Amino acid sequence: MRKAFLKRARERLTAMKREILREIDAGIREGREGGKDEGMDAYDLATEERDREISMILNDREREKLTAIEEAAARIDEGTYGVCESCESEIAEGRLDAMPFTRVCVTCQAEREREEKMARREEDRSYRRISPSDAEDDFS
Secondary structure (H helix, E strand, O other), X not given: OOHHHHHHXXXXXXXXXXXXXXXXXXXXXXXXHOOOOOOOOHHHHHHHHHHHHXXXXXXXXXXXXXXXXXXXXXXXXXXXXXXXXXXXXXXXXXXXXXXXOOOOOHHHHHHHHHHHHHHHHHHHHHHHOOOHHHHHHHHO
16 A cells, blocks of 8 residues: 555544544543432433443443554554455555545455344344244243
């Protein structure tokens, strides 16, 4: 890959990392400040707890994204950035512009998604095979 493109990719990854760290830090501060439950009724407490759970889920996603960004920066250092980890062909620059931390080319990603979709369908079929009358027979 061209040096200019790799330099731009590193800059984007660094900016993305900075933004995610800022969001995680803001979420932590908000969580500390939101811990004051004086004068709140049960509904308010339940709403605040739900909001905290959603925030934790989002923070987990942000941490996963942060890890992916750090791994992409390491691949730039190693000279493997932009190489599909499935087929080892070069990942298109347009895809890397859209998702600078991607590990696979469009073709391999589409194949993974097809496989996941088929696995979900197979899983759904296995659940449908047990009818309610079958389940009742097991408990009789």
